[in-house]
Amino acid sequence: MGAYAKFRRDLPTSVTQAIVGNSDPESADLWVSFREAVGSAGFRRTTVATSRLEKDLAAAEKHRKQGVEAFENGKYSEALSHHNAAVRLSPVSSITLGLTYANRSAVLFMQNNGKMSIADMDRALSLSLPEQMKDMIMNRRQRCQAALKIDSGSSWSRWLLSMITSTSRQAGKLRRKVRNPDLMTSTPKSGSPRGAGSKEGNSQHLLSSLGMENRRISEVLKDGPMPSALHDTATATDFGTMSSSHEGHHQPHMLSDDICLDGTDSLFTGRRNAVIPAAAEALTMHYAPDKGRFYVANRDIEPGEFVLNEKPYASALYASLWETHCQTCMRPAMAPLPCDSCAAVVFCSSNCKDVAKATFHTIECPHMGDLAEFAVRDGSILPLRMMTRKNLEYFRSRLDALHRIDKQRNKSVMSMPLMHVNSDEYLNVFNLLPHLGLREKYALSNAAALALFFTKCLVSSGYFGATPKLEDTAMISRLMFHNLMAFECNYFTLSQSGITEDHAYVDLDERGMAVFCGASMFNHSCNPNVTHYFLEDNIFCRANGVIAKGQEVNISYGQYFHLADREYRRSHLKESYYFYPCSCDACEENWPLMEDIVPPARYQCPKCKLSIELESLEEISTKSCSKCNTSFQPYVEALQQLKRDAENFVTEVHSGKLKRISDAIVALGNYQKALWSMSLRPNADYIMLGSVLGEFFVMESLPMLSPKQLCAVESAALHHSNRPVVVAVNNEFLQLPFFVDIWSEIYPNIAFTRLEIQNWLNGTVLESWLSKHLLDSSGYKTIHTSDVLRYATLFKYGGLYLDTDVIVIKSMTDLVNALGIESNDLINGAVMAFVKHHPVMKCCLMDILSKCVCAFYPVHYTEWPRLIHSDVDISAKALKETEESYLVHYWGRLSVDEAIQLNTPQALALLARKHCPKVSAAMTDGKLWGFNVLPVGQF
Ligand SMILES: [Zn+2]
Ligand SMILES: [Zn+2]
Ligand SMILES: [Zn+2]
Ligand SMILES: [Zn+2]
Known part of the structure; x- marks a missing residue:
């Protein structure tokens, strides 16, 4: 019992x-x-007696031995999972734990995870082990570092070639690999509460509704080049160049396009909501006795607009994932760290472990046995986690407010x-x-x-x-x-959108439950105008159609009118959410199921909204409005053109030109807007467009490095084969493991690292600067963040910093304490080489500290178009000019919409073929985009 x-x-x-x-x-x-x-x-x-899930030395030792055996047979992933189990089960004081770390480090090394391998060796060394074993590990550590080309003296080489990349999502176009056509027919069931969702194939359906019926998506895919691609993060590249105040005319434009994944204002059109910071200003909270609180649009909202982005107040992992996923951040843990006391949970990193130790896990740990049992049965310990996330004092201080709310x-x-409505405030949960x-x-x-x-x-x-x-x-x-x-x-079921190990895009991987203060105030509609999805534990909400001023803004709790009839929906909603009969349009008017919405849709005069009782658009186009006399022809023609555009973009996206995804989103939105003004609801096309938009949102949200950025990385690695090339990524969502594996095989000197700003700034004068939140209030957060990070990097580690909009054309190891110069009076932050703790870098950091905002390097606009000119003479001249150079910087921000056309005489094309041969060879359409269409699988 x-x-x-x-x-x-x-x-x-x-x-x-x-x-x-x-x-x-x-x-x-x-x-x-x-x-x-x-x-x-x-x-x-x-x-209640404590029931920890106890450490088990015998079981740990058994797993360790099985791991060693699997390792000897070359079965590395099997070995890894045994060692992971052994790490979790070993008592902290046992020799087994040290041995397991040592064994696991060997596995990780064979899997090309040098950094993790060394971390495990360091853990082993810090534990009690026989002396001769320590010598052995020290030895291996040195060999490992040598293989990683890292000086054994410091954890990082003096030569740190860092490409700092951040992500912009709107500029960042798209992503997804179209290798598995079947995936295209599944809809993101992007975690509604209780996890229910649409099951049908939206893409397939859209293609049919756009007149491509009977064509399997796989056939459609055959038509185009089919790079297995993913998409991109676009432009993050040269923030340095853009931080120049001399480029004022570009800045506002570029920045308004910028969408940061870290929840800054630039995600939204307009500002953040003053009352509900997680939401866009375009939403207003209302209250009605029969429906509680809900959101209403206070202006027209465009299809695709973000309306809310939030971190949960609390989240809790399903018990079935406790042994494989991080208890704190819910990410899968590749080489997990154990709890020192119980054998129930793991952490992905020492950082996550520290967070858990300082807060919820110390409280939960003695009861993980009881909680596991409970969590398996009932799904989640979220109600408990909502308490353990804060301490008693926190709740005591809110007692009066809690009473008031209850009254x-x-x-x-x-x-x-x-x-x-602060997302981190329990009062809002209450x-x-x-x-x-x-x-x-x-x-x-x-x-x-x-x-x-x-x-x-x-x-x-x-x-x-x-x-x-x-x-x-x-x-x-x-x-x-x-x-x-x-x-x-x-509460919401947290389901992930992501890319699997075999590089396929998948929608769902339910990890646990979470409570979002702002997002939980969305009411339900069976015909929602907002699509929501999750990345890690963040929720993103975007308009999937036109939301007119004054309209209620809703999400679906898992019931959709086109998938189930009204009675079913209402009974399900009543059972699960206790609300009175759903009163959404679809329920009130009892709309038919999608397949029963007979085309053609009913229409209305776009001017006076008089309904038009005619059969087809063709028929309507010959008529005028009987009331306001508007001729319908131009409207119908415009509508048909927008439909063709949308059709083209969707086909392009589906045929692998994934860089077009944000264009496709715009085109679908435009067609939707036109339909909205011309047709009476329900309109099957309109609703289907909304579903496809939702699918594209998820695709678009998975960031990757673009081919252009990878070119920079490859050329740096190629010309510095005896130096580590570290790609530092300031983006928690970037799908790192996805390309890390592939790259480390070809260029073992490339390492990818996800940087965390505070850690990065520790040890510099900016250590406590972040807490002033000046970055958060910066209108140019992405650019300023990039500047701060590059100076901190060079100050702390020394080395050579490069932006990712360059092609390196020869070794730069002879550069020490140098800055890129664009002209006589201007220097450029795109290329900088400094030894560790160099005073110039310190000055840069002090500059940031004193001025709050930094615009350190003025860079003037240069004639980048010459670099991609197809004229042989112009190209030859440009090449001539770069002959003496170390690298070519091509102003990625400005040239972001231009592909490098590999089979033309463009200067950049020639340089790319020579200095980034693998990336170039992999581009089946002969183009290097700033967005991603990269057939990474072909490396
Ligand atoms: Zn974690
Ligand atoms: Zn524990
Ligand atoms: Zn309804
Ligand atoms: Zn009219």
């Missing part, structure tokens, strides 16, 4: 009855009820408090509706018992200190009860 079952058995029913005994729980003063329950002798008598909720007053009055008695009583059980767990883990006070335990159990009751209606 599990701990919870025992607890329930021993808990007198009178205790839970004290809580739910009131016939009207909505009006009950739950605070008082919980105080009585927790204060009663019955509750105090029951106990207002009980009174069902007209206006709920429209407080500032403000979510628990729908107590609609629950069955037994459900309330179960939740009460669970809340008390969780509270008992917290008591035994020391959350309440040595002598828990009644008011504290009563408060926390009361809040836990709310968390449990609000669970089903308000």
